[in-house]
Structures are given as structure tokens and as C-alpha cells.
Amino acid sequence: MIIYPSIEKLLYYAQAHLLLDDLDVIYARNLILDELKLTDYVQYEIDTDAIDEMQNPDAVLEPLVNYAVENGIITDDQRDYFSDKLMNIVIYKPSEVVDMFDDLHAKSPAKAFDWLYDYSIKSDYIKQTRIAKNKHWEAKGTKGKLEITINLSKPERNNKATAKMLDSKAKAYPDCMICKENEGFSNGSTHCRKTLRTIPMTLGGEEWFWQFSPYSYFNQHGIAVNSDHTPMKVDRSTLDKLLDFVDFMPNYFIGCNAALPIIGGSILTHDHFQGGLKQLPMHKAPALKKIKSEKFPYIDMCVVDWYNSVIRMSYTNKENLAECADTILKAWADYSDESVDIIAKTDAQHNSVTPIARKLPDGKYCLDIILRNNRTSKEYPEGIFHSHPEYFPIKSEAIGLIEAMGLFILPGRLDAQLAEIEKFLTKEVKYSAAKLDEKLLPLQPFIEKLVKESGTAKLSQVEAQLNIKDEINRICEGILDNTAVFKKDEKGVAAFDRFLASMDIK
Numbered sequence: 001m002i003i004y005p006s007i008e009k010l011l012y013y014a015q016a017h018l019l020l021d022d023l024d025v026i027y028a029r030n031l032i033l034d035e036l037k038l039t040d041y042v043q044y045e046i047d048t049d050a051i052d053e054m055q056n057p058d059a060v061l062e063p064l065v066n067y068a069v070e071n072g073i074i075t076d077d078q079r080d081y082f083s084d085k086l087m088n089i090v091i092y093k094p095s096e097v098v099d100m101f102d103d104l105h106a107k108s109p110a111k112a113f114d115w116l117y118d119y120s121i122k123s124d125y126i127k128q129t130r131i132a133k134n135k136h137w138e139a140k141g142t143k144g145k146l147e148i149t150i151n152l153s154k155p156e157r158n159n160k161a162t163a164k165m166l167d168s169k170a171k172a173y174p175d176c177m178i179c180k181e182n183e184g185f186s187n188g189s190t191h192c193r194k195t196l197r198t199i200p201m202t203l204g205g206e207e208w209f210w211q212f213s214p215y216s217y218f219n220q221h222g223i224a225v226n227s228d229h230t231p232m233k234v235d236r237s238t239l240d241k242l243l244d245f246v247d248f249m250p251n252y253f254i255g256c257n258a259a260l261p262i263i264g265g266s267i268l269t270h271d272h273f274q275g276g277l278k279q280l281p282m283h284k285a286p287a288l289k290k291i292k293s294e295k296f297p298y299i300d301m302c303v304v305d306w307y308n309s310v311i312r313m314s315y316t317n318k319e320n321l322a323e324c325a326d327t328i329l330k331a332w333a334d335y336s337d338e339s340v341d342i343i344a345k346t347d348a349q350h351n352s353v354t355p356i357a358r359k360l361p362d363g364k365y366c367l368d369i370i371l372r373n374n375r376t377s378k379e380y381p382e383g384i385f386h387s388h389p390e391y392f393p394i395k396s397e398a399i400g401l402i403e404a405m406g407l408f409i410l411p412g413r414l415d416a417q418l419a420e421i422e423k424f425l426t427k428e429v430k431y432s433a434a435k436l437d438e439k440l441l442p443l444q445p446f447i448e449k450l451v452k453e454s455g456t457a458k459l460s461q462v463e464a465q466l467n468i469k470d471e472i473n474r475i476c477e478g479i480l481d482n483t484a485v486f487k488k489d490e491k492g493v494a495a496f497d498r499f500l501a502s503m504d505i506k
């Protein structure tokens with residue numbers, strides 16, 4: 001196979017979509033030749049119209065990566081690494097990306113983020129075709145629509161491993177997955193950030209940076225990261241930084257996970273926020289009841305009509321708003337009410353919050369404060385206010401802020417598992433507990449409930465899928481109920497009121 005036209009196509013793609021300068025084409029071509037262990041070149045004519053139309057570089061990268069595998073330049077498991085390496089030759093350097101972003105940002109923050117997001121897809125940093133294979137559906141819940149996704153590219157994490165990582169003092173380079181030093185880094189196979197580009201910004205007087213997530217949980221999903229590798233925390237300075245961020249990008253929401261295992265994100269060792277362009281289900285949840293603080297009577301406050309325990313507040317002045325929210329952070333940090341199982345601390349701190357900021361259409365700053373607690377008990381060794389054991393086969397990972405707000409990211413393994421379960425419901429395979437595949441064993445109660453409900457009926461594939469989705473939807477709602485520190489029953493509501501009253505909020 002003659003590989004030269006494929007090289008020419010990648011170069012033209014980069015000129016058309018990635019701002020590769022004409023003056024850099026020969027240089028880039030020679031670097032690509034070197035990666036392919038070639039020392040000759042013959043120029044071929046190519047069809048440029050087709051390349052102009054491309055939404056992502058799959059078609060130009062694939063022949064080059066195949067060539068590298070077939071000629072023993074890389075092994076099969078290094079495909080991503082190699083394609084990112086080729087891409088990195090033809091895309092903007094970090095400084096060029098920042099210059100372009102800053103120019104656009106001065107005119108319109110939204111234009112700047114739109115450009116970077118599009119560039120990240122065109123450069124294959126965000127692997128759009130792979131992400132498009134993720135399953136996504138909406139669930140009609142009792143409190144509005146939940147969104148459920150099965151993410152095929154994100155690795156499933158384990159709460160114990162996350163907690164262990166926090167204690168680990170072992171030095172690595174980079175210190176963790178989200179450190180600034182990942183820009184351009186790769187370990188040669190599984191972890192490659194060659195095409196990652198970050199945007200510096202100042203939050204609360206500290207140096208931070210923005211990067212899009214390669215897993216893309218939703219439209220323009222990304223993280224704001226502290227430039228120093230320093231542990232997660234939630235305090236007054238967090239609130240100031242979140243509110244600074246929404247000035248930097250008024251169209252995004254941004255939230256900080258609780259800084260404790262079980263109720264926090266998967267990386268607790270490095271201070272960071274998550275956000276993006278999307279309105280998550282909780283954002284759309286209305287007020288359950290209006291409340292008023294004696295100390296901050298001018299701030300609009302309410303308890304949100306949502307599964308878990310959320311206080312929402314909005315105001316025009318971000319200093320005042322942060323000050324008001326900080327009184328809740330401080331009060332909650334020490335608040336116990338054993339009648340509803342809330343104990344702020346034992347030998348470790350258990351109460352924490354998940355604050356989320358955004359700007360409302362009227363220009364006011366808005367903070368949602370989700371109250372969290374990570375205590376475990378004999379009955380719930382994985383967490384009292386965590387997904388309960390019967391739901392673990394669907395989701396056992398920490399319920400971080402994205403899920404607490406109603407967008408579920410379920411593990412990729414479910415895709416194959418659910419396809420097998422479907423066959424029991426269409427009666428393509430007869431269900432037998434004794435013959436259940438090892439991989440499906442943890443899901444046995446889930447399967448048996450569905451099989452029992454379908455009875456002797458031979459469901460169509462569509463019906464089977466609907467039944468499975470309905471059951472998953474019910475479980476996701478159940479998980480959210482589990483995370484509520486104040487339950488929705490009379491006892492829980494009264495306990496929530498007592499907590500508010502303790503801060504002179506009624």
C-alpha cells in the first residue's frame with residue numbers, strides 16, 4: 001500500500017481544520033515521515049472537498065495507524081497513542097491555543113470556549129466517534145427528568161481505591177491524572193494526553209487552568225484545575241473561586257465535589273471543579289419552599305424540590321452571596337442530628353457539601369449547596385448516604401456532583417451485560433439461575449425481577465429494552481434518594497427545618 005496520499009490527507013486536514021500554517025507543512029510532513037520510519041516522499045493529488053467536510057479526523061488517521069501496526073512500528077494497543085502522536089505534530093502548541101482563546105475570550109467567552117471545544121474534537125483529543133457510541137436516555141422521574149448514560153470509555157472506579165489514593169505518598173510523574181504536567185504527556189500506551197491543551201485563568205487570586213474532559217459526559221464538559229497538585233477542599237475560598245469562574249465563563253455551570261471519599265469525585269488528591277455548558281436536571285428543579293435568612297434577608301433562598309438536600313440562593317453581589325453560603329458550610333460542618341443518622345464527625349469528618357455555581361439569565365449569581373455526609377455503619381459499610389448495596393451492580397462508584405444533580409454516568413460494562421439480559425426477556429435464551437454467566441451473577445436480583453415481570457410473554461427487543469431502562473431509571477432515583485441526608489418523610493423534613501432554624505433561616 002502506498003501511504004503517501006494518506007500523509008498528504010492528514011496535512012491537508014490540519015490546514016483546513018486545525019490552522020496548520022502553510023509555512024509549517026513541509027516540516028510537519030517530515031516529522032510524520034520519521035514517525036512512519038520513512039525517508040522518501042512522493043507527492044500525490046488528493047480529494048480536498050471530502051476533507052473539508054470532515055467533522056473529525058477518523059478517516060485521515062485510520063490508514064496511517066493501520067500502516068504503523070502492519071509495519072511493526074507500534075503494537076495494536078498503541079493505536080491511540082500513535083494517532084495522538086501524529087496529531088500532535090500538526091496541531092497548535094499550547095501557547096498558540098492560549099493566544100487564540102484569549103483573543104476570542106476578549107470579545108466573547110462563549111465563542112472562545114466553543115472554539116476550543118471544536119478544536120478539541122477536530123484534533124481528536126475528544127474522540128467524538130467513540131463518545132457517540134455511549135448510550136444515553138432520559139428518565140421521567142418523580143422530580144423531573146433524569147438523564148442516564150452508559151459511558152463506554154471511562155474506566156469504572158472503586159471507592160476504596162480512591163480513598164487509598166488520598167493516603168498514598170508514592171511519587172509519580174505527573175503527580176496525578178489531572179496535573180498540569182499531563183499536557184503533552186503520554187506513558188506510551190494507556191494514558192495519552194499529547195493533544196491536551198489547557199487554558200490558564202485566575203480564580204480567587206490563584207492560578208488555575210481549564211481543560212475539556214476527554215470522556216465528555218455532556219456537551220462541553222470540562223474541569224477547572226488548580227495549577228498546584230494540592231488536595232481537594234471545600235471552604236469559603238472554594239465559593240469565591242466558583243463565582244469567579246462564572247464571571248470568566250457566564251454560560252457554564254461549575255461545581256466542586258465534596259472533598260471526602262464516597263461522596264466526592266474520583267480524584268481527591270488534586271483540587272479541581274467540574275462544569276460545562278449543559279443544564280443538568282437539578283438546575284431545572286423548582287423551589288420546594290422559599291426560605292429567608294435573618295442575617296442575609298436580601299438574598300433569595302429556597303429549598304430545592306429535588307431528591308437530595310439542596311439549598312439554593314441567588315444575588316447580584318458575589319461577595320455577599322459567598323458570605324451567606326459560607327455560613328451554611330460552617331454550620332453544616334459541625335451539625336449532627338442523630339434522630340436522622342447525621343453525625344458530623346467521628347474520628348474523621350463526615351459532613352461536607354457540594355457547591356455548584358452558575359449565572360442566572362437575569363445576571364444574578366446562583367449557588368446550589370447540596371448537603372452531604374459520608375458516614376458508614378454496620379448496616380451500610382459503604383456509606384449510609386451512598387448508593388445502597390442492592391444498587392451496586394448498576395452503580396457502586398462515588399456519587400459525585402454530576403450524578404447528584406441527576407445525570408448518571410453508568411459503567412461501560414453494563415452495555416454488554418444489558419444486551420445479555422435482553423435475551424432473557426425476548427426468550428431468545430431461557431433464563432436459568434444455575435446457568436447464569438459469572439459476569440451476570442451480581443445482577444441476578446435485577447434479572448430475576450425483570451424475568452418475573454415479563455412472565456411467559458415473549459417481549460420484542462424494543463419492549464425488553466424499555467423494561468430494562470425502566471428498572472435502571474427506578475434504581476437511579478433510588479440512589480439519589482439514598483444520598484439525601486434529610487429524607488422526604490415527615491421526620492426528615494422536620495429535621496431539615498431544624499437545621500435551617502439553627503442558622504436563623506426559616
Ligand SMILES: [Zn+2]
Nearest residue numbers: 176179229270
Ligand atoms: Zn495532580
